[in-house]
Amino acid sequence: MLTPEQKANLVVVLAGARNPLNIGAAARAMSNFGFRTLRIVTEFPLPVTEAKSAVDAAEVMQQATVHTSFAEAVADCSVIYGTTAVGDRRLEHSVEPLPQAGQAIHASLSSGNRAAIVFGSEKTGMTNEQISFCSGLLTIPMEVHGTSMNLGQSVAVCLWELVREQAQGKPLQEEDALADxxxxxxxxxxxxxxxxxxxxxxxxxxxxxxxxxxxxxxxxxxxxxxxxxxxxxxxxxxxxxxx
Known part of the structure; x- marks a missing residue:
């Protein structure tokens, strides 16, 4: 299982989320699974202010940081996974199923590094520029290929995968630690x-x-x-x- 310190090194990045209810739902999912580091990339701070009243997520929202630059939001992270429903979009990265990506994220956290999971805009997903910063992409296996999941649900499913007992990653040796x-x-x-x-x-x-x-x-x-x-x-x- 992840330690509190390792959980603190998992960064949830909401890139372009506009609906305060969705932001609040994501924060609540983080609180439920014991994660605290939320970074929001937006040029519109109002939804973030409104989301600070999210039920059972006040601590996560109060500690959340707001960034206008995506590069700034992930600068200290060694492993960065963007989430995608894939669909008909042409992607330059390989797309890993969530359990496989979870192993890589676990290994990074077990080595004391920061790792990030990025969730894009509710309507359009991540931009191509944002994806270009990622070390990989992950998708949640669903019965209907290409459909998107609610933001709060997506965050909950990804974090649940990380706290499962069997999702243990082998720590990297110091010389193999990934660059941030x-x-x-x-x-x-x-x-x-x-x-x-x-x-x-x-x-x-x-x-x-x-x-x-x-x-x-x-x-x-x-x-x-x-x-x-x-x-x-x-x-x-x-x-x-x-x-």
């Missing part, structure tokens, strides 16, 4: 500088738009050490190019 999103961002920024400096970006612009590059880098699932090494390599390349 902020470290990956820094490597990606250095990589993009290199693509520009070498002329690759100008010659093959379709291969390296920001979302594509971000997805490419995050599919590597870099460890902390690997992210540092690759960032150092590309900084050295840039230094040499600019001499």
């Amino acid at each position: 999103s902020g470290s990956v961002d820094r490597f990606e920024a250095t990589l993009r500088e290199g693509l520009t400096a070498t002329g690759y970006e100008a010659k093959f612009p379709a291969n390296c738009n920001p979302e594509m590059t971000r997805r490419l880098v995050r599919r590597l699932r870099l460890t902390k050490k690997d992210a540092e090494i690759w960032t150092g390599i590309w900084r050295q390349v840039l230094w040499k190019l600019r001499q």
Whole structure:
């Protein structure tokens, strides 16, 4: 079972939720399963203010943080799973069933790292830009493929999977600990500088738009050490190019 400290390292991110009742329902589901870290990405703070009166979820809502930037909301997370109903949408990430994704999230939490599960807008789901920040996507198996589940229900089902006794993940060794999103961002920024400096970006612009590059880098699932090494390599390349 997850310890209180591990549960505190699980971040539930609501990206674009607009209905205060849905936000409150998500917070209540978190409270029911003992999770407390809620981050809301929105440009409209009013629904968040209204949701603070959510029944049995006052503590979660009072501690919730509001972000205008999705990148900021997940910057300290090593594993980031976006949720999707799939449907007819073309996705660049592989989509894992919830139990499989739960194992990866468990392993990250067991290693002392932060992990995030992201839930998109009630109407449109996650944007392509938001998905590009994810290390993977998960879906809740349902009888009717492509249908979406209520936000509060989705949060409850995902968190229930994490607290099940059998959902035990093997802790990662320290040298295998995954880099957090902020470290990956820094490597990606250095990589993009290199693509520009070498002329690759100008010659093959379709291969390296920001979302594509971000997805490419995050599919590597870099460890902390690997992210540092690759960032150092590309900084050295840039230094040499600019001499």
